[in-house]
Amino acid sequence: MSEAEAQLAQTPLHAEHIRLGGKMVPFAGFDMPVQYPDGALKEYTAVRKGAAGIFDISHMGQVRITGPQALDFLQYVTTNDVSKLVDGQVQYSALLNEAGTFIDDITTYRMNDDAYYLCINAANRHKDVEHLLACAPAFDVAVADESDDTTLLALQGAAAQKLLQALCDVDLDGIGYYRFAECTLDGAQAIVSRTGYTGEDGFELYLPNEAAISIWNALLVAGAVPIGLAARDMLRTEMGYALYGHEISAEVTPVEAKLMWITKLDKGEFIGRDAVAARKAQGPTRVLIALKLTERGIPREHYPVLVDGVLSGEVTSGMHSPMAGGLALAYVKPEHACDGELTVEIRGKAVAALRTTTPFVRSNVRK
Amino acid sequence: MTIPADLKYTKEHEWVRIEGDTATFGISDHAQEALGDIVFVELPEIGRTLAAGDAFAVVESVKAVSDVYAPVGGEVIAVNEELEGEPEKINTDPYGSGWIVRVKIGGDSAELLDEAAYTTFLEE
Numbered sequence: 029m030s031e032a033e034a035q036l037a038q039t040p041l042h043a044e045h046i047r048l049g050g051k052m053v054p055f056a057g058f059d060m061p062v063q064y065p066d067g068a069l070k071e072y073t074a075v076r077k078g079a080a081g082i083f084d085i086s087h088m089g090q091v092r093i094t095g096p097q098a099l100d101f102l103q104y105v106t107t108n109d110v111s112k113l114v115d116g117q118v119q120y121s122a123l124l125n126e127a128g129t130f131i132d133d134i135t136t137y138r139m140n141d142d143a144y145y146l147c148i149n150a151a152n153r154h155k156d157v158e159h160l161l162a163c164a165p166a167f168d169v170a171v172a173d174e175s176d177d178t179t180l181l182a183l184q185g186a187a188a189q190k191l192l193q194a195l196c197d198v199d200l201d202g203i204g205y206y207r208f209a210e211c212t213l214d215g216a217q218a219i220v221s222r223t224g225y226t227g228e229d230g231f232e233l234y235l236p237n238e239a240a241i242s243i244w245n246a247l248l249v250a251g252a253v254p255i256g257l258a259a260r261d262m263l264r265t266e267m268g269y270a271l272y273g274h275e276i277s278a279e280v281t282p283v284e285a286k287l288m289w290i291t292k293l294d295k296g297e298f299i300g301r302d303a304v305a306a307r308k309a310q311g312p313t314r315v316l317i318a319l320k321l322t323e324r325g326i327p328r329e330h331y332p333v334l335v336d337g338v339l340s341g342e343v344t345s346g347m348h349s350p351m352a353g354g355l356a357l358a359y360v361k362p363e364h365a366c367d368g369e370l371t372v373e374i375r376g377k378a379v380a381a382l383r384t385t386t387p388f389v390r391s392n393v394r395k
Numbered sequence: 396m397t398i399p400a401d402l403k404y405t406k407e408h409e410w411v412r413i414e415g416d417t418a419t420f421g422i423s424d425h426a427q428e429a430l431g432d433i434v435f436v437e438l439p440e441i442g443r444t445l446a447a448g449d450a451f452a453v454v455e456s457v458k459a460v461s462d463v464y465a466p467v468g469g470e471v472i473a474v475n476e477e478l479e480g481e482p483e484k485i486n487t488d489p490y491g492s493g494w495i496v497r498v499k500i501g502g503d504s505a506e507l508l509d510e511a512a513y514t515t516f517l518e519e
Binding site for chain 1: 432435453460
């Protein structure tokens with residue numbers, strides 16, 4: 029084993045992935061399954077076509093924010109309007125730096141007035157926690173990184189609710205989209221939210237590590253299909269969902285990333301607001317678009333995107349969709365944001381594409 | 396994993412079946428398994444002349460893009476067009492219906508391994 033491999037972190041389900049024959053790869057500092065023996069396409073199909081897939085996403089981080097000024101603190105460090113949340117509601121949001129570019133994209137869970145919970149990206153965990161801790165002293169709040177104690181599973185697909193209900197003491201039907209409940213799952217205290225990254229109905233389950241293996245296996249026995257990183261990326265790309273390090277990064281603001289819908293400039297002061305307002309007034313430096321190839325090929329990350337034969341930008345995420353063919357998210361120059369016809373350069377050859385809208389395939393989330 | 400005894404292999408995991416003055420190329424069972432589900436194949440044009448070691452096709456799996464290199468030189472006389480619609484044949488039948496091209500041999504050869512040598516190579 030090389031030194032780099034030796035340093036990879038493991039989730040509480042690592043031995044289960046090995047036992048299932050998962051092909052393990054380094055991902056965000058963790059040794060994670062990219063696929064299981066049936067392969068990414070079958071895993072993808074299980075989630076899209078009526079079954080349910082189970083994903084170990086414990087590499088992601090969780091931070092609990094508590095105290096009398098929890099709301100004020102979150103209004104200041106996140107982009108979305110946290111005052112709009114009611115108890116038991118989840119919100120997609122972001123952390124920006126003073127330059128208005130992304131530190132991370134996150135979800136914010138409101139337990140009550142004095143208690144919130146953030147889910148953050150694995151690769152950004154330490155940076156996010158440092159940033160939150162650096163901002164906290166000005167507020168009466170406590171910031172607790174609970175990532176190491178928390179297992180996060182996603183159960184996604186049309187059958188998800190049915191499989192989960194058998195283990196859960198609350199009526200899942202009562203949990204709406206982007207809502208959550210604190211409940212008992214197979215005897216363990218858990219947070220169950222109707223959220224996900226696939227475009228299918230489903231849940232994300234925050235569990236104490238001690239309960240991880242038994243719940244994972246109970247869901248497998250009930251018929252859930254284990255899903256690796258490759259199928260997860262196919263499912264999210266088909267939805268056009270942004271992924272940190274691809275569509276969003278410290279290089280772009282929400283204006284470029286088409287994430288002004290989670291950036292509420294009129295909610296009051298927050299980190300990055302003035303820079304984003306200025307960028308919005310000046311116009312973006314580049315624009316995120318969706319495109320679909322009209323000829324054969326697979327657009328991959330970093331492939332050049334051209335308009336009228338002139339380089340305009342590059343692919344940030346691309347794939348071959350079993351339902352929609354070659355498709356991609358890409359940044360292009362703002363003057364090309366409305367152009368319908370583009371080409372993607374694939375191994376030196378210009379392959380025709382058309383601008384389109386996301387999701388690339390139909391979303392089945394419960395609205 | 397299967398490694399048929401009637402074929403020769405390269406260290407880049409192509410196989411070649413030599414019959415008279417023609418040779419058929421594909422990728423080995425090991426290669427298809429390492430790549431995972433293959434979703435796209437780019438084939439060469441008929442008539443193209445290949446030297447041994449030339450990249451003549453591209454196979455793309457869900458996550459990876461891989462060149463396929465010619466085990467021996469020659470002129471492309473047939474390509475497996477069925478792979479354009481059913482690239483997964485490379486996964487399900489790498490030595491049969493998953494063949495990629497056929498050439499009329501006319502040129503040099505890469506270092507070719509027999510079944511035993513390829514098996515040893517994979518074990519190393």
